[in-house]
Amino acid sequence: MATDSRASRKAPTIHHYSESIEDLDSEIGSVEYASYMVQIPVTPDNQPALLNGNTQRKEDRFVSNSLFTGGHNCVTRALSKEKVIESERSHPQMAGLKGSLCAMPGCNSIIMTNSQGVDTLPCECDFKICRDCYRESLQNGNSICPGCKEPYVEQDLSVKAVDGKQSFHTETRLLRNQSNTNEFDYTHFLYEANKSYGYGNALWPKDAADGDSDGTGGEPKEFVEKQWKPLTRKSNISAAVLSPYRFLIVVRIVALALFMEWRITNPNEDAIWLWGMSIICELWFGFSWLLDQLPKLCPVTRIVDLDVLRDKFETPCPGNPEGKSDLPGIDIFVSTADPEKEPPLVTANTILSILAADYPVQKLSCYVSDDGGALLTFEGMAEAASFASIWVPFCRKHDIEPRNPETYFNLKRDPFKNKVRQDFVRDRRRVKREYDEFKVRVNALSDSIRRRSDAYNTRDEVRALKRWRENDNDEFEPMESLKIPKATWMADGTHWPGTWTVPASEHSRGDHASIIQVMLDPPSDEPLKGTEADANSMDLSDVDIRLPMLVYVSREKRPGYDHNKKAGAMNALVRASAIMSNGPFILNLDCDHYIFNSQVLRDGMCFMMDHNGDRICYVQFPQRFEGIDPNDRYANHNTVFFDVNMRALDGIQGPFYVGTGCLFRRTALYGFEPPQEKDKTGCCSCCFPRHRKVAGAASAAEIVPEESRSLGMGEYDEEMSIALVPKRFGNSSMLVDSIRVAAFQGQPLADHSSVKNGRPPGALTMPREPLVPSTVGEAINVISCWYEDKTEWGHDVGWIYGSVTEDVVTGYRMHELGWRSVYCATKREAFRGTAPINLTDRLHQVLRWATGSVEIFFSRNNALLAGPRLKILQRIAYLNVGIYPFTSIFLIVYCFLPALCLFSGQFIVQSLDVNFLVYLLVITLTLCGLAVLEIKWSGIALEEWWRNEQFWLIGGTSAHLAAVLQGLLKVIAGIEISFTLTSKSSVEDGDDEFADLYVFKWTTLMIPPLTIIMVNLIAIAVAVCRTIYSTIPAWSQLLGGVFFSFWVLAHLYPFVKGLLGRRGKTPTIIFVWSGLIAISFSLLWVAINPPSGNAEIGGSFQFP
Secondary structure: OOOOOOOOOOOOOOEEEEOOOOOOOOOOOOOOEOOOOOOOOOEOOEOOOOOOOOOOOHHHHHHHOEEEEEEOOEEEEEEEOOOOOOOOOOOOOEOOOOOOEOOOOOOOOEEOEOOOOOEOOOOOOOOOOEHHHHHHHHHOOOOEOOOOOOEOOOOOOOOOOEOOOOEHHHHHHHHHHHHHOOOOOHHHHHHHHOOEEOOOOOEEOHHHOOOOOOOOOOOOOOOOOOOOOOOEEEEEOOHHHHHHHHHHHHHHHHHHHHHHHHHHHOOOHHHHHHHHHHHHHHHHHHHHHHHHHHHHOOOEEEEEOHHHHHHHHOOOEOOEOOOOOOOOOEEEEEEEOOOOOOOHHHHHHHHHHHHOOOOOHHHEEEEEEEOOOEHHHHHHHHHHHHHHHHHHHHHHHHOOOOOOHHHHHOOOOOOOOOOOOOOHHHHHHHHHHHHHHHHHHHHOHHHHHHHHHHHHHHHHHHHHHHHHHHOOOOOOOOHHHOOOOOOOEOOOOOEOOOEOOOOEOOEEOOEEOEEEEEEEOOOOOOOOEOOOOOOOOOOOOOOEOOOOEEEEEEOOEOOOOOOOHHHHHHHHHHHHHHHHOOOOEEEEEEOOOEEOOOOHHHHHHHHHOOOOHHHEEEEEOOOEEOOOOOOOOOOOOOHHHHHHHHHHHOOOOOOOOOOOOEEEEHHHHOOOOOOOOOOOOOHHHHHOOOOOOOOOOOOOHHHOOHHHHHOOOOOOOHHHHHHOOHHHHOOOHHHHHHHHHHHHHOOOEOOOOOOOOOEOOOOOOOOOOOOOHHHHHHHHHHOOOOOOOOOOEOOOEOOOOOOOOHHHHHHHHHHHOOOEEEEOOOOOOOEEEOOOOOHHHHHHHHHHHHHHHHHHHOOOOOHHHOOOOOOHHHHHHHHHHHHHHHHHHHHHHHHHHHHHHHHHOOOOOOOOOHHHHHHHHHHHHHHHHHHHHHHHHHOOOHHHHHHHHHHHHHHHOOHHHHHHHHHHHHHHHOOOOOOOOOOOOOOOOOOOOOHHHHOOOOOHHHHHHHHHHHHHHHHHHHHHHHHHHOOOOOHHHHHHHHHHHHHHHHHOHHHHHHHHOOOOOOOHHHHHHHHHHHHHHHHHHHHHOOOOOOOOOOOOOOOO
16 A cells, blocks of 8 residues: 555645626736645744634634635635625634735735734834744744734733733743743743642642642542443333243244134135135235335434543543543534425535534534535525524523524524523524525525626626627627627636536536535634623623534536436535544434534434444434424334334344434444454344354454554454455545544543443543645545546445445445444434425435435345354345335235226135134234234334324325336446436425425326226226126125225225325316226226126126
8 A cells, every 4th residue: 555656645736816897808817826735733933923723823723714626636725715695704713814914025825813803013102024934033033023013911811812822921931931932931830820730741730739849749530430320221112011022922923823724724706816816915905015014123222421421522531631632533524416396495404504513613514515606605605604604602501402592483482481691582582683684695606696696797798798798709600609698607706616507518416516605614613602691692701612514525526427317416515524624433414414413422422432332333213303294194204114113123233324314423424344252142132143253343453554553543454454455445545644643533432341442531632733725635535526536435435336225235235344333213213304305305205215215126236145253133124115106016906906896796716704804803913913912012103103104005006006117127227317406495484384285286296196096986886886786695705895996995095195295186188198098998897808798898787
């Protein structure tokens, strides 16, 4: 790896450009190459004049004030942006915020600022000077101000500039004492700073230690021996519920076996074709039920302890004497692709809930993937970053839940409950007013961008026409040849490098450059307090106003490349985040899924940081939805899947990954295997696992460089050494170097003998490295369209390509490697999102999921081909994922069987004898018993269970059948499948929340269930008339056929309600299609089997 030329290549060159409205027509004249800065840790020998997170060099500030672009065969450019949006910027971390420049000739660096971003001027003459120049004037200039040429006055500037530890006045005297001699006086430093040395290199206040009065002896009071406690515990389901549940499963399996044996040995000779079709369908239904039921044998419930998490990671200890947060970093991914179907206001609210999450600010980074490259999304995120400076401190000050402003201000409960601060009412009223203005600005962005672009385009057309006339080109170049591109313009008067409203070359949805914009700078390591209240602001003097880093990312797209939809966008974020922040854990969210519980990140971290957490690849949270109609007509809540199936899988090897609300371990996404673990058995061997030695991502010291070992990064095995090559991860050496760091930082604390692969306490308390242009330039490189060529991205690394349900495949690959996952269902819902409540949108959503399952079945990801590390019950669960759409074939046939019985006057059995009825009764009662016990241990409602059963039949007779046909076309004919995004509607004030429920949109998916309904209704009418007017009425056959017909119609009742709409009016097309198909089917049957035995069509049957 070290000898590979691609892995050892130099960092990319960054070209800095400054564009303004005045020089749009001119060529870029000045090019400045980025310099590299060596960051020296703060020590007594290295005491800067102002240790403040907002005191930055010009290059550091340049990162947030620049829009980085680049791509294939393109120069990486950093376009200076003095203005990102039209509104004012005030927070010191925000992009586009300009600071004053140093007045020293040839410097032009940003001058010193205090914690609120206000300029700090050390001299009374208000001469503007930066940190470095000020230090030079103190050390080499005899403390003379370069402006007024007078000595600096020792004034107390602690009010102007305080870094939380020392005043500006103290630091100035320290620098002067150091300037007199070349050596640093440690004794004087300790005296001036009021500090004393404790354990190791930690500095302790005198009153924080026991023993000697000088504070150098004894242990601090905080370092008392604490009893070790686990972060999580597993609560098994009560045996009084689980034992009968398992017993009923066994009873039903035996009953099904005996029933099928009786059915096969007792055919209906009078209607052998009915008997044959029913036997085939019933055998498949039994097999399908078995695949679904067996993984439910070991359901568990897990509980986290957040108090223990705080004690371990955020309280003083010998390894962390200052009690700084020792939690690992988290990178949160938010994906969006189309601002028309995914409104920027919805995405902005999700971003605001993330920025306000209860997690250490400096450990949190948010990345927004805009796969459409739209300026509308970009400016919407910039507006969200601006509003976050008000919303996030308000949430922290008053402990707001939920921290999505749209949801919070629309809560139908008393907002003042449990609020004890006297200024809450005033603060809430002000924030509500600011949010209303924010909504107006975001909703008006589309029109604002259009008007702005029209104005600039008109100006360019006028200029072009003027030049054409000045050059007298009337004879040589006609006016019609003047084609000015209809560009999309940014707020600072420059071209948007992404997708234009009017597509053009290199500016369309499938052809645009890479874009990275740091919306919010990485926060400082120390808390940053706000200002006191005045007439127009909140009192934030006791509130930390820092914001997590926020980054806008739009990967490069070019014609001829397969960009792999959402999976490709997520992999681009994985690489970009590894370069810029490298959080060892990744949380991915859809743009409409926001954080409903602000402590959810801590809940997930309890599992990852527990003593066995190093074997967990991801923590999956349940999906909860809002905006669903009270009756949940189409089972949008999907509670049976999330509260029954997923909880049951947690007792085996872990739940599926379902696309959003999932906290990943970064090294698991990289395709590494879990660390070695001794063989152990679970509940009833819970899967009869086959173990083999697993080479982990953290063993074998011979490949770790000496400098890495000195950082405590542990030992890494040969498997990781072989894997860290450009052929697997690409040619970015920075990306490859970040992998070991992420693996080390993701390890749990080594505070117990049961922790085999742990890190020492306090290892993650150091501040993060500054974000420099060369780092962002490398991030531009790794999101280029060519980067994944000849690598394993999408095959064995990252999100897996090749299926529209890339989420299930990605989780399957991790389980196949031996990882386990965990299901975290918190008491307060973790996330909330939106779901399509319209029938057509819901069917299309189910169609996409089912099509992905068919693709999985016909691919190498079929669970039958999995390795031995996938446990047997987990294998069955994944096998069911690929098989369940094929049930639709048998389900449609079975739904027509009652009508065929009624038309023919026959039944699936010769007669309704006692054996048939007893078997049917036992199977039905065991099914009902299992449903009751599932409701008992999962906590779902009976109505939810019944809605799930109804939509299972609706989806099985419509979307699942279409998915099977599409999957077969792709496998046999190679026809690719494309799907449109599900619209995420944002309900405006005063609108009907459930208006979309009654909107009818025609789709061919409705034809099969419509036909089933019409045919069964006609069959019931025909059978009743025949029985009434027959000489010898066959009431038993009529009863059996009518019972099964009503069973089918009862399941399709929500489908019928969806067709009727709000006022019960069904479109004419419904009656046309269903009537034609039903009449055709009935005539075909009459032709095959005339009612009176006449061979002619219609026979001699007549109604009285």
